[in-house]
Amino acid sequence: MLKTIITQNGDIINLSSLFAIFIDASVTKDGEKKFELNAVGAMGQTFVIGTYPDEASAVDAKTDIIRWLQNEAFSTFDLTAA
Numbered sequence: 001m002l003k004t005i006i007t008q009n010g011d012i013i014n015l016s017s018l019f020a021i022f023i024d025a026s027v028t029k030d031g032e033k034k035f036e037l038n039a040v041g042a043m044g045q046t047f048v049i050g051t052y053p054d055e056a057s058a059v060d061a062k063t064d065i066i067r068w069l070q071n072e073a074f075s076t077f078d079l080t081a082a
Helices: 055-071
Strands: 003-006 012-014 018-027 033-041 046-052 075-078
Touching: 018 055, 033 055, 046 055
Parallel strands: 003 075
Antiparallel strands: 003 012, 018 033, 033 046
């Protein structure tokens, strides 16, 4: 089963090489909070799938990916910008 994510930056990630997808909160230089949807690869590398202005948007994106993984056999998920 081949599944691919196209990140907000246009990077292509093959899901067969991923271990986990998670949300990471951080603070920017300007003191604003941002939320990144990250994925950990088989070789330990971390990919930023998308960056969101609030936690709810990041959770929605993660939920959409989970729903897609559960329902689509062969396809590509294009992550839109928040």
